[in-house]
Amino acid sequence: MIIMSSKLSSVMKEYSVLELLEEFNFFVPEIQREYVWGQDDRSILSAFCDDIIEGKNTIGDEEAFQSKIAKLTAEKKYDEIPALLAGRSNGEMMNIGFLYSYEPNYKMEHFPDSDLFKDTYLIDGQQRFTSLFLILFYLSIKEGRIKEFKQLLRYDYKSSTIAFDYRVRTLTHDFIIKLLNEVKTVDDFDSVKDSTWFVNTYLQDFTIESMVNALRIIELQFEDLEDNYYDYIIENIKFWHFKTEKTNQGEELYITMNSRGKQLEENETVRAKLFEKLNGADQISWSEKWENWQDFFWKHRGAKGNADYGFNEFLKCIAGLESYLNNKTQFVEDEDKIYDSHILSNITLELLENYFEVFNYLLNNKENFKELYEYSAWVDKAINFLCELIFDDTTNWFVDYTDELQATERSRIVFVWSVFRYIKEIKSQKVNLEVQNVFRLLRIYWLRYNNLDRSVTNLKERIDDTLMNGVWTQHSTNEESVKQSFYLKYMADNSLLKKFESRIWKIEDHRLNINGYQVKNINSIHLIDYENLTDHKILDEIYKKFISLFPNDLKESEYDSRINDVLMFYGFYGMRRSPNYYFNYDFGSWRRIIRDLDTESNVFGTFFQDYDSSNLAHILTNKKQNFLKAIKAEDINHKDKLINITTFHDAIKLYISTCSTIWSKGRYLANYESWLKNKSFTTFERSPNQKPPYFQIFNTKGDFKGDKGNSPIVKYLPKDYWKELLKKVELE
Numbered sequence: 001m002i003i004m005s006s007k008l009s010s011v012m013k014e015y016s017v018l019e020l021l022e023e024f025n026f027f028v029p030e031i032q033r034e035y036v037w038g039q040d041d042r043s044i045l046s047a048f049c050d051d052i053i054e055g056k057n058t059i060g061d062e063e064a065f066q067s068k069i070a071k072l073t074a075e076k077k078y079d080e081i082p083a084l085l086a087g088r089s090n091g092e093m094m095n096i097g098f099l100y101s102y103e104p105n106y107k108m109e110h111f112p113d114s115d116l117f118k119d120t121y122l123i124d125g126q127q128r129f130t131s132l133f134l135i136l137f138y139l140s141i142k143e144g145r146i147k148e149f150k151q152l153l154r155y156d157y158k159s160s161t162i163a164f165d166y167r168v169r170t171l172t173h174d175f176i177i178k179l180l181n182e183v184k185t186v187d188d189f190d191s192v193k194d195s196t197w198f199v200n201t202y203l204q205d206f207t208i209e210s211m212v213n214a215l216r217i218i219e220l221q222f223e224d225l226e227d228n229y230y231d232y233i234i235e236n237i238k239f240w241h242f243k244t245e246k247t248n249q250g251e252e253l254y255i256t257m258n259s260r261g262k263q264l265e266e267n268e269t270v271r272a273k274l275f276e277k278l279n280g281a282d283q284i285s286w287s288e289k290w291e292n293w294q295d296f297f298w299k300h301r302g303a304k305g306n307a308d309y310g311f312n313e314f315l316k317c318i319a320g321l322e323s324y325l326n327n328k329t330q331f332v333e334d335e336d337k338i339y340d341s342h343i344l345s346n347i348t349l350e351l352l353e354n355y356f357e358v359f360n361y362l363l364n365n366k367e368n369f370k371e372l373y374e375y376s377a378w379v380d381k382a383i384n385f386l387c388e389l390i391f392d393d394t395t396n397w398f399v400d401y402t403d404e405l406q407a408t409e410r411s412r413i414v415f416v417w418s419v420f421r422y423i424k425e426i427k428s429q430k431v432n433l434e435v436q437n438v439f440r441l442l443r444i445y446w447l448r449y450n451n452l453d454r455s456v457t458n459l460k461e462r463i464d465d466t467l468m469n470g471v472w473t474q475h476s477t478n479e480e481s482v483k484q485s486f487y488l489k490y491m492a493d494n495s496l497l498k499k500f501e502s503r504i505w506k507i508e509d510h511r512l513n514i515n516g517y518q519v520k521n522i523n524s525i526h527l528i529d530y531e532n533l534t535d536h537k538i539l540d541e542i543y544k545k546f547i548s549l550f551p552n553d554l555k556e557s558e559y560d561s562r563i564n565d566v567l568m569f570y571g572f573y574g575m576r577r578s579p580n581y582y583f584n585y586d587f588g589s590w591r592r593i594i595r596d597l598d599t600e601s602n603v604f605g606t607f608f609q610d611y612d613s614s615n616l617a618h619i620l621t622n623k624k625q626n627f628l629k630a631i632k633a634e635d636i637n638h639k640d641k642l643i644n645i646t647t648f649h650d651a652i653k654l655y656i657s658t659c660s661t662i663w664s665k666g667r668y669l670a671n672y673e674s675w676l677k678n679k680s681f682t683t684f685e686r687s688p689n690q691k692p693p694y695f696q697i698f699n700t701k702g703d704f705k706g707d708k709g710n711s712p713i714v715k716y717l718p719k720d721y722w723k724e725l726l727k728k729v730e731l732e
Contacts, residue, residue: 014095015241017132018234021152021163024241026101026129028166029121033288035207037127037295038134038214044299045214048131049221051094056232058092092236097294098268099239100124100287102280124287125239127295132233133164134211137179138218139230142186150180152234157181171201175208186223189215242272267294267311269340274349286349293356300391310391317390318355319346320397321417325460332398334409342398358423361433362386362442369439375502378509379439382446389416401456410454417456418445421463429467440501441471447508447523448476451516477521486530496536503539504528512550512590519591526595526605545613556590561663562620565656567593569623571603572649574669577702583648584700588667624657628728636729643725651697658725659716665709666701 015023037045101120122129140149149155154163157177166172182197183189192198192212202208222229271290275283297310316338323330323346330345332338366383370376389395389412399409422441426433445453455462455476465474472484483504490497508514508523516523527542550559564587567573574585575598587593594604610619635644645651652669655662662669699716701709718724 013241014238016235016238017136018152020099020239020241021234023118024101025119025154025163026122026165027119028126028130028169029123029284030169032123032126032284033292035127035130035210035214037131038210038212038217044127044295045131045217046221047299048128049135049218052135052229052233052237053221053225055092055094055236056229093238094236095238095240096128097239098125099129099241101241123284124291127291128239129164130211131214132237134214135218135222136230136233137183138186138189138215139222139233141183142222143227143230145230146184149230153180155180166207169205169207171205172207175202175205175211179211186219189219240268267308267315270315270343270347273340273344274352289349289353293352296356296360297391300387309393313393313395313397314355314359314390315343315347315352316397317395317416318351318420319343320413321420322346322351323398324401324417324456325421330398331400332396334396334399338396338398354424354427355420357427358420359390361423361427361438362419365435365438369435372436373498373502373505375506378443378446378505382442385449386416386419407452407454410456411449411452413456414453414459415445415449418459418463421460422466425463425467437471441466443505444471444480447514447516450514451477451521451523453521479516479522479525482525482530486533499536500533500539503536503543507539507543507546510546510550510552512556512594515591519595519597522595527608541613545608545611548613549611549616550590557588557667559590560616561661561667562616564588564663564667566616566620566623567603567607568649568653568656569620569627570607571599571601573599573603577668582670584668584670584702586668586702587663625728627653628657628725631729636726648697655697655713655716657728658721659713659718662699662713662716664716665699665711668700668702669713670698670700670710671696 020026037048100123102123103118103120136149140146152163154161155177156162157180160173160177162176162180165176178197179192182195183192188195192215275286278286294311297308297314300310319338319342323342326346328346330342332342362383366379370379395412396409397413399406399413401410401413419442423433423438426438453476462474462476472487475481475484487497487501490500504524507527513523513527527546528539533539549563573593573596574587575589575592577584577586589598592598596602596604607619631643637643643654645654648671652662697713698710699713700711703709
């Protein structure tokens with residue numbers, strides 16, 4: 001146990017469950033909320049049991065363990081080694097947070113030996129401690145330790161006393177006393193409600209009902225496990241016990257803990273500072289809310305397994321937002337720490353409560369919103385990503401948002417802060433918070449995030465404009481303007497509007513469409529003609545055609561190469577790649593290709609109009625035939641087997657028309673020489689008597705440096721290509 005300064009030693013200590021029960025009589029005051037973990041509606045109790053089981057079965061760091069043994073041996077502290085060995089064999093030590101309490105201004109006079117133990121009212125940690133009490137009760141019977149358990153709890157049936165009690169709640173107290181007296185075997189847990197001692201009035205007590213449910217969950221979790229969990233819990237599960245009324249020196253506590261190598265989590269030190277000026281009643285009220293928030297972050301703690309990560313990050317996020325809204329410049333470099341002072345100077349308990357309600361609103365209403373739409377898969381992705389940002393600790397919420405180099409941080413901030421601020425302001429104005437509009441705004445900012453919107457500086461103005469004029473009146477791109485104008489036309493017919501929205505979302509959510517970064521923030525206007533869109537069935541056909549070309553289960557490199565072939569007959573669409581000393585063109589950048597960003601004509605758009613989701617091969621065959629028929633006889637040299645072509649584009653089309661594929665190495669084509677206008681070049685292999693300049697097109701993997709991965713297209717020509725070519729151009 002850590003020893004603190006004398007000033008703080010009576011305020012904060014780390015205790016095992018055993019040590020707590022040996023020193024204190026814990027009472028849950030009437031003002032506290034009901035015991036709710038037994039309802040397990042958020043799987044909190046199940047997860048709590050899972051963590052205990054995992055901790056019991058975890059072997060600690062062997063190197064650290066051996067180091068401790070060596071140190072004790074060197075210091076000749078042989079008497080401490082057995083305890084260390086016993087602790088190692090009994091699993092990993094778990095500190096599961098804080099117990100906040102205060103001493104009542106009276107003693108429980110009829111409690112046995114009341115002067116030997118310290119009575120204390122439990123105002124935070126009730127859910128965890130009650131759950132541990134019930135788990136230990138079950139395990140004490142399962143492992144034959146019930147006598148020890150009752151002695152530890154100083155349980156006395158005749159005097160109706162116990163060292164952990166809802167004493168001020170008569171019905172709950174009575175149930176606990178009878179439960180320990182009447183349940184004697186593990187089988188008794190299955191019939192608690194059917195027992196003769198379980199009176200009907202117990203059914204009116206929510207805490208009792210929750211306790212009964214909790215015992216069922218606990219039995220399911222532990223019934224098939226080996227013994228010795230009882231010892232593990234009382235010895236290895238620990239709390240920090242904090243008597244809040246004893247000090248207002250939260251900062252001193254933080255410093256003292258740090259000096260002992262036990263840094264408190266941000267949310268605990270922030271809590272200490274926020275609570276220090278509260279009176280007793282307010283402190284109890286806010287303690288209940290704080291514990292609710294801790295429960296929430298425990299449930300959603302994610303892969304890191306620690307609820308504090310989420311709570312800490314949430315505090316930083318909203319503190320950063322409030323700092324921005326108040327025009328502060330408390331910027332923190334990426335390598336620096338966001339200190340408690342950053343948080344405390346920007347939030348209050350009331351603000352924290354408001355933003356928690358915002359966050360909770362999003363999570364609680366996403367299913368309600370999804371039920372309104374035929375397609376809404378994006379909602380889970382957007383909410384999950386928002387949660388990932390909050391429940392992780394990888395974002396600098398105090399970044400200098402004027403720094404152009406901070407693109408990732410700024411785009412995250414725009415996404416989270418915009419949504420949080422919008423919902424908070426709507427709630428604060430006591431205006432009806434329409435779930436559709438909230439999630440429509442979320443959709444706008446989900447697209448903006450995927451388009452790498454980094455506009456933090458005007459975030460407040462944009463949301464203010466949205467609050468005043470509506471979610472579809474504030475736009476930052478041409479596409480947003482066009483699309484939102486379309487939506488506004490159908491506002492009067494919400495049923496039809498939802499059909500349009502669902503289908504547009506589905507099209508936008510394809511991986512080639514959702515990411516508009518560096519492709520002019522275009523997500524849908526390359527496929528959808530909003531000005532002439534009158535029927536949602538048109539959108540179904542667009543999606544059907546698009547997904548047939550670019551299936552979601554294929555990688556971009558796996559898309560049908562015939563798409564590359566057929567597009568070449570609609571126009572040249574390659575993007576010039578560096579370096580500049582040769583000509584290298586990329587024909588595999590699909591996000592650019594479908595948006596026609598590297599062509600002077602509407603290549604993909606025109607093809608897409610002709611395509612009906614099944615006629616790709618037919619279109620390609622016709623295009624090849626028409627191209628070959630257009631070749632003139634004078635362009636063909638029969639003697640040297642040469643064809644003169646005057647454009648790079650036509651040369652590629654000729655290869656496509658005579659080869660099964662020109663894309664064997666990759667979707668890049670390159671050549672050493674520039675294509676000179678009005679001068680003919682040989683497109684096939686040069687004959688022995690041909691003189692430079694001559695032209696060869698290479699298929700590459702993307703890098704034309706050296707010969708590795710580069711191959712002249714002529715190598716792909718069929719054996720009798722010349723004979724076949726002459727047939728196709730009708731010259732033989």
